Amino acid sequence: MTEKRKIKVLVCKPGLDGHDRGAKVLARALRDAGMEVIYTGIHQTPDDVVNTVIQEDPDAVMLSMLSGSHNAICPVIMQKLKEQNIDDVLVAVGGIIPDEDKPFLEKHGLKGFHGPGTDLKTIVEFVQNNLKR
């Protein structure tokens, strides 16, 4: 009796940034799309994020960043995931990501880059269509 597999998503805010309304709205939207969403809150270090990924084994990680520190923090998270041989998790970053930073982040394996005003349906479909397992 295999139950329908649930998509499990981790939503978190790395770095010193307290503006979490967007992350909460996103968490709610993913929940309403039938996903199991873990929200870990603000002030997450790269190690916190990676530890949570290890223990919770999510299908996707959504990083919400509005502080401008994405270029510094996201590659560290990707590196630490790599060190753990975690390669089957979709990692997306959204929030305030300037266009000129996207190629750099893409090079590190990040996806998404949804900014303010994005239709929530777009993000839900993005998650559904970009899972790695």
Place this chain on the structure above:
Amino acid sequence: MEYSNLITKLLEGNTRAAARLITIVENDIDAAETIIKSIYKSTGNAYILGITGAPGSGKSTFISTLTNTFIEQGRKVGIICVDPTSPITGGALLGDRIRMKQYFTLDRVFIRSMANRGQLGGLARATEDVIKILDAYGCEIIIVETVGVGQSEVDIFKSAETVIVLLVPGLGDDIQAIKAGIMEITDIFVVNKMDFPGADRKVAEISQMLELNSSFKYQSNQLREEYFKLVAWPPEIVKVNSKTGENFKELIEIIKKHIQFLEDTGVISNYLKNRIKSETLQILKHKLQKKVEDLINSNQEKIEQYINKVIEKSLDPYSMADIIIKMLGIEK
């Protein structure tokens, strides 16, 4: 076998193997059967502590502080947090982790969030299996946080050695304290948020309720004793502040006392027997339900005929059920 690699790693204490196996048992009940069968011999070493209470009573924060105390003693702790699944969309927001202290290191604490996926009783279908995986993984203490419960979500007492119910000042009066349900399955009452007004009153209400327990031999007590074949443990009350850690020393002493009591009285082996019994019953229910569903699906025409007979009143639902039982090959 498909999972043997993961299982070998799990038994070596590999965290990612544990996490992946948990995902598998959550999603696939047939796989769960295979996995549990092959790790079962390595289980039974962990002490299981159930934490339950109303939504917002501070369960996650309480667990965080309690876990801190355990890791200071050098223990390896597993935490399973169950949150509710939406009955409408099937989605869930798992927000217990946010209260857990972030500096817990991986080799000391394993936290896993679970959605209950519609199961009543305060736990998820797979919670029992996840406990076993964390046990085999090497957690010495496994803390299970139920969903924020109302009054009758009592399944935790079948899984845990010690059940702690969290209460908070200002929520409910002494009538709530004498209602049936979670108040009856509690080993330790913790009045959380003791710095709030009304904490002492809450403690007083609980102790009055407990006094009634001991001075009269209520039928419910007898049933409980029959169920556990035990000398009833007199539940204890302690008030704490989870934010500051106040009174946690006392709480730990009470927990120790309870473990000691279980061992000294031999109650612990009865716990185990009852747990195996109720677990097997659950598995049987699942398996039989599956058999019945398969039977109905593969005999739709026949079933349709019976349904029509019931509509015509030449058959009734009870008799129809008996026919299906016969079809299953189980004699009525």
